[in-house]
Amino acid sequence: MMKTVNAVAFQSPQFSLLSDCQIQDIHLAALEVLRETGIRFHHTGAIDLLKHAGAFISDGNLVKFPAKLVEQALASAPSRIIMCDRDGEPSVFLEGTKTNFGTGSDCLNLLDPYTHEHRKFTREDIINGYRLVDALPNIHFQMSIGIPIDIDPKLTYDVQMLEMLSNSTKPIVFVTNDLASCQRAIDMAAAVAGGPEALREQQHILLYSEPSSPLQQSTTAVDKLILMAKTELPVVHSPGPQMGAVAPITMAGGLVMSLAEILSSLVIHQFTNPGAPFVFGAGIHHMDMSSMQICYASPEFQLTKAAIAELGRWYGLPTWGYAGCSDAKVMDEQAAVEAMISVMAAKLCGSNLIHDVGYMESGLTTSFEMIVLTDELVAMVDNFIKGIEVSPDTLMVEELNTVGPGGNFLSTKATRSHFRSYWFPTLLDRKIRATWLEKGATTLGQRLNLKVREIIESHQPKPLATDKVQALQTILEKAS
């Protein structure tokens, strides 16, 4: 038996971006911006609440925050959120470094898996998207994916919610355009969960809303934030600024501004209802100064998302992240490369609620093939993150002594009991050329497309009980 000493054991790959002191510098800089310049709130209710809590109001709606308010809010926000699936089973754990992947919301266009056309979404397309999410093991939650054009635009968010609840059991991160549609989304989810109380226990849905960078909060966004706090359903109130356009050009500056915005949101949220669940997040992109487009797959975007994950953990809050996105226009080699760096970075930095899987062209287009590829990449990187186990059982000294020089390990017991811990890809190809040729000599792109079609054509999601379908329909009809 080997002797062990009190050494620090590493098993998985190590990644850390910011030192504790740097995190503190960013935190203090954000507090200084909150004190000196403050945030403009286009919301009278919020201003009254903040004034009462001890913030300073000037120029009508400019709110300046003393550090104590921020610290109070940080102290009351919970450290974990457990989202259940539609059947009430816990499935998405937002805490620590646990990673969960999901699609993005509201794209205008789809890359048609049959015609390969770039075209607008229909209701049937979003249903196919939700069923795809339902079928893929490494896609853990759903977002609306697209905006269908064959429905009444005023009911966009109602139809999305109805179809997500009907076509997949996975937890939902949703978007709405105003307070009323947010309330209807909650009502729909409550009808499915078995009432508001059951929904609150199951936390099946989570709202994604946003401040208006730089340093502003809109009426509708704050309306929704307050509603979520009151109902005790989780919310991520995430800035989505572009460095060089609506945020300072440096990454540290982008972080400071975003942090000031997040913390101001957290104060409103926690002072409305202390202990209500809040996810810490920001998507800090930069604008490509040659194309004027917002970068979703740059190396810098991976860095800011890692910084947000580290900051969130420093505060002890669940975190929001991004992966499986590309700036490419079609599902090509660029898209695959960008998907990989984003999944790798997400797994290394350990954000909890990692969304926008399938986004192409800065959030204007979705590719179903990209969602399927990301499902595969998550599995691949999971096996990278697992690292190398170093233990008496894996050092295999005895095995080496037994087999000895010139032997082989192909048929030993140890090989038989361990070989399955290696990852087997489902879509990446490792066949010999002859077999590959026999099987049709397909490219990865073709196999991704095939899998998308197979799922669309054959996957049957667990049906929603008819009385619940009816309840959703009634809410939708009342809205129109």
Added chain:
Amino acid sequence: MEQLLTGMQKCVIDGEIDQIQGYVNQALSDGMEPSVILNNGLIAAMNEVGQRFESGDFFVPEMLIAAQTMQTGLAILKPLLIKADIKTAGTIVLGTVKGDLHDIGKNLVAMMLEGAGFEIRDLGTDVNSEKFIEAVRNGDADILGMSALLTTTMPTMKETIDALVEAGLRNKVKIMIGGAPVTEKYAQSIGADGYAPDASRAVSLAKSLLN
């Protein structure tokens, strides 16, 4: 004279905002016509900037600083140009429609148009049709530009155009629209005069609408 104009152009291209007024004042005291300073100095420089941007030598921030430099020089010329009854390229009222807070694209369009010599009245974001109409009624706008990034807010564009027709003001202005969900087809269907997919094309569009 030539040398002074070359210096002035270089000043705009390099975005030396603190020095441009020196060049313009020098040119005026040398007796150069304001319209010559404008066309052969400032606008000529911006044309060069535009070309460098198109060819990938220049990036957005360089272009915008150059545009600001040109505007700073133009500020001195403006009263003189008005006196001489020389018109600027045109006046454009711009805004992001009601319910919509996306303004990065609209601001870029505004800055590029300014760089091309247009006068901009920016109404900001979340602008309803009444405010657009008021701006058209009470101003000297040649073009009304509307931006929308949300499918849910696009209908305000149509509402505004319909209301302009009703108020008998439709012929007073040209209308151009833009933003990610907007298309050429949509522009035609609601009776706008033009659509552009990005800021440089918005400038060409504005020029062509007024020709």
